[in-house]
Amino acid sequence: MVAHVLRLRIDLLIGAFRGDARHVLTRVAGLGLLVAALVAIFFGAARLHHADAATAQAVTVVVGSALALGFFLGALVGGFDDQLDPRRFAVFGTSPMRVAGATFLAGVLSVPVLGVIAVAVAIGGLWRAQGAPLPIVVLAAVLAVLTCMLLAKIGLAIGGLLLRERRSRELSGLFLVMIVVVAVPVAIFFVSLEWDGAVPSALAEAVRVLSLTPLGAAWAIPGGAVAGSSTAQIVVAVLTVLLLGAAWVALVRLLLTTTERPGAGRERAGLGWFALTPSTPGGGIAARSLLYWLRDPRYIVNLVVVPVGATLAIAPLLLVGVPIEYVALVPAPLMALFFGWLAHNDLAYDSTALWMHVASAVRGASDRAGRLVPVALVALAALAVSIPLLVSLHGRWVVLPAMVGVCASLFLCGLGLSSVSSVVAPYAVSRPGDSPFQQPQRSGGGLSQGVVLLGAIVFSAPALWLGWLTLTSDAALAWATLWTGVGIGLLVLLAGILTGGAVFSRRGGRLMEFVEST
Secondary structure: OHHHHHHHHHHHHHHOOOOOHHHHHHHHHHHHHHHHHHHHHHHHHHHHHHOOHHHHHHHHHHHHHHHHHHHHHHHHHOOOOOOOOHHHHHHHOOOHHHHHHHHHHHOOOOHHHHHHHHHHHHHHHHHHHOOOOHHHHHHHHHHHHHHHHHHHHHHHHHHHHHHHHHOOHHHHHHHHHHHHHHHHHHHHHHHHOOOOOOOOHHHHHHHHHHOOOOOOHHHHHHHHHHHOOOHHHHHHHHHHHHHHHHHHHHHHHHHHOOOOOOOHHHHHOOOOHHHHOOOOHHHHHHHHHHHHHHHOHHHHHHHHHHHHHHHHOOHHHHHOOOOHHHHOOOHHHHHHHHHHHHHHHHHHHHHHHHHHHHHOOOOHHHHHHHHOHHHHHHHHHHHHHHHHHHHHHHOOHHHHHHHHHHHHHHHHHHHHHHHHHHHHOOOOOOOOOOOOOOOOOOOOOHHHHHHHHHHHHHHOHHHHHHHHHHHHOOHHHHHHHHHHHHHHHHHHHHHHHHHHHHHHHHOHHHHHHHHHHO
16 A cells, blocks of 8 residues: 555656646746755755854754744645545545555655755754764654654644635635744844854753754754753654654544535635634624724724834833833833724624624624634734834843733733723714724713723733833743733633623613614
């Protein structure tokens, strides 16, 4: 069976370069980019041959960990189809173990895997120049490649089981958001480091942690051998491969015994966000809210105003002479506060569309939670970029956990209070299709706006106080600030969703009267 599957894999590779001119050109361009990347990696590894072992270890572990994570996430949500999906072999009556082994071995003959093998060879040559023993280098390369392959196969299997036909452009958009949330802060962190001819202490600590995780353990083995302490990395890397291998076999068994519902893909085709979100009341409301937030000018204006307003707010501080290192820490908490505040009147923007929720007897908590998904996604991406950038301008990375805790508390508390205020005290806004800058006359609304803003600050007072102490006196309180802020924020958010949901369920009729009359 293994030989047959390998021949099939070779035919698939050759067939990828057949077809119309556009298809062939795309494949050739992709292959060219991969070759260019591999050449760059080889040259980069050659330049590190004469670097010190600490620098080589930092580069190896960081690049290897990113590569392993990319294999998993790319396979999971990248929209790729597994040409050797185990379900295609179900009709042959072969045991799950044989199918798992054959498809895994055939996976070696793929462009990404051949690329990671080339990377492992280049890094192996680097560590041979650093004096690492050949058996250790070979073991590390084999474990690293196996880890990446297993992560990719598991990602494809999970995507096939759970996502099925949901790999739409919306899912690709979320993948890009994930890249922004992860890659941009890491890039900012690296750029802000001061090397001074040696590996910065912050990066050295990050490398030490990554070298003991499943992502980076295999890549850290040669460096550990040169330093005389590679046992822990070998144990973690071997256990990772064994556990991932067991998970792959279990997933193959599940794939071979799971029958997809006929026509499920056709039913969901073209549904966009509705195909991506869960098939629950809250998921449906989240999908509808995402469409509104990404297309309605009234929402888009609100999203643009938040970072602009937070940036303009620091101008008076600079004019009165506040040091730039302190002013740099102000915009992120302001953005978190206003992002949480944005949903305080979200129900009013629905206009008459609210009848769908009331008529279908949607649970109030589902309505409250679903409406928070769009602003949560936008705020997560914006804060993930702005917080590291502002902390780098401040110059002390020790305050990063405190900044995250303060922003999490302000944002989550704002969302929780907004979940209540939008059903207790909604007020008139511009109707769908009107200019976002054209506001109707109204007699109320200011109270709910102020209550949400002040309430979020009041509930976040413990995190704000601990953050101030971290900044001015005791940097050891940074982690206490983080956990305090996250804990308070989650409690207020949960309480707000439940309370707002109860009010929504009781006041459905009055809320319909409100949207019909405004």
